[in-house]
Amino acid sequence: MITAQTVSDNLEKLREQSPLVHNITNYVVMNSTANALLSIGASPVMAHAPQEMEAMAGIASALVINIGTLSEEWVEGMLIAGKKASERGIPIVLDPVGAGATPFRTKTCHTIIKHCKPTIIRGNASEIMALISSEVKTKGVDSTQSSEEALEMAKTLSQETGAVVSISGPTDFITDGEKVISIKNHIPLMPKVTGMGCTATTITGAMAAVCENQLEAAAYAMSIMAVAGEMVTPKAQGPGSFQMHFLDALNNMKSKDISKYLKL
């Protein structure tokens, strides 16, 4: 069950275990997501070469695949790593960045879903909807839909793929196709900082590495994002200072911050 207490307990577990999270991710967020993982207490590695995907996915505790600056050469590495991670039974989190914006992205997501069987798919409303309906378009990598509008399609996506689906937005929804967890903290500056969605995804990977239940893992991760956002909001004078304070907040977050801010 998701409560402030279980979020806090699992954050503690994450910090104790410091899981190695293998990221095949986009150029835009490599620095910020590596820093987010270090700040929350995990150990990041960014690697994509097909030649080392078996070895790297072979020592990691979770795999994150993010297609934000996709190119054909990288898909091969994603599939090798995904297959290895799948064999080992470690969690795989897919971030379908910009699905719906171009057919290349949407198609690649379907290929990854088919061959790697992600345990969690985390995206914004447009991206999640684009994986179900070819009529939904994405404005580049920004959502044009509300997370409420995406919820039914998220359930369908979850049922079709077997993955937990996590939608970020003013309200976050996490579903396993039946149950739905919602997180109601609305942080207006968050969409003004690039890669906050990707940060949510990589923290989802870290949490998935230390939790058995993937629905709960995804919800714990979004809870941590929400609480960090609330901690930062009074201090931030704009997107630049928000980004900086956010890393500090991930590092400094305590049980009492979670109790104070989390809105389930």
Add this chain to the structure above:
Amino acid sequence: MITAQTVSDNLEKLREQSPLVHNITNYVVMNSTANALLSIGASPVMAHAPQEMEAMAGIASALVINIGTLSEEWVEGMLIAGKKASERGIPIVLDPVGAGATPFRTKTCHTIIKHCKPTIIRGNASEIMALISSEVKTKGVDSTQSSEEALEMAKTLSQETGAVVSISGPTDFITDGEKVISIKNHIPLMPKVTGMGCTATTITGAMAAVCENQLEAAAYAMSIMAVAGEMVTPKAQGPGSFQMHFLDALNNMKSKDISKYLKL
């Protein structure tokens, strides 16, 4: 005409329209330029794969091509996107990062200019001069020339290519080959932060997307850079804090800041 008022009016227009700016840019600045676009109110997308260049340039309102960490594989994507953008009549801004430092960079710029017909070329003095004279060298990506020295060559480059040319430096010059606009705000910390030139280029792309007149668009963008730099200068304790406050300033900039600081 460029005045504090028209800069302010066009910034307002940019924020209302929130244009999607497609960037094919270098690894160094992907995060910082995406954040600059979000902070100023635009919507960034970073994408380079040939497989999605037609689709992405097909939904964007401007295309930015920046050769900062050039490789042969990326040139193909640049040319496809440039051709599509050109067909659609959306603005194309070229940043010839490091032109003059190596023949590969200079030659690639000439290829892009020939095939994509950029509407604006924005670089530092050495880069602009290197596009006209093979005798001008660049120290890596840093200029060894003053913007004053580059002005005549910038006019020639503009006349030869049909592009507006925008030179950054202690004084910025923007020219369409005849008219010259100069911006006299000198911000000493700016060259100590990597990618401030690239930030100027991408904001030029955003402004070009919402303005008919490309000379004015380029001048509005450099005006916004200058004003943000002035807003930040009293607060910055070095390059690190300058970079952070700069994003806040782009987000928070008001009409009165422009009136107070802009030196045309």
Add this chain to the structure above:
Amino acid sequence: MITAQTVSDNLEKLREQSPLVHNITNYVVMNSTANALLSIGASPVMAHAPQEMEAMAGIASALVINIGTLSEEWVEGMLIAGKKASERGIPIVLDPVGAGATPFRTKTCHTIIKHCKPTIIRGNASEIMALISSEVKTKGVDSTQSSEEALEMAKTLSQETGAVVSISGPTDFITDGEKVISIKNHIPLMPKVTGMGCTATTITGAMAAVCENQLEAAAYAMSIMAVAGEMVTPKAQGPGSFQMHFLDALNNMKSKDISKYLKL
């Protein structure tokens, strides 16, 4: 000899000469290491295309090769640049990021060492040990060994390769195979910020460019890292603010800061 005074004198020399440092480095740290070089007073260029490696290494004052997000396509560029740098007699600094984590990384390091003959190898304890013993593993890119444990293998590596070896950790050790310099400033937040090792490497490159003696150059660079870390520690409220203040400290560091903080 390494004293606060010689560190200060050589920092002054670096700032006067502002050497061009050519980096072939990983995606995660391209922005942060370019900023570190600008902040310390050097001139960074990031470039990797085989087509321009001779030209770029031909104008640089030092070459930094960092394998953090290695792919096969990049190795070719590293080898061309390394060969050119070696011919010209400019310093070459190798950062074996993640050596020991995958065979691909370890093997590539051996190839680079053989063909480029780096003047300095700078890594964490696990990485340095993995270059000597195939039984040492690395947790992704984070060390699982202490720098003390790595010292004997570092001496061996230095004797076998002819390179100065610089190990970062709570205590840093720099050795030419016989002499050992140690720097005892322990900065707890440093491993919580991604790429601080890579920053040490690139500053080592800048210092190597302006110093004859490569053992001293490596020690000056680690001294500057240590002093900047101490300057920042009282101000940092977490990893995010540490990273920002660190760049300011590199820019603002004065002789008196070095005297005050450096623990040799």
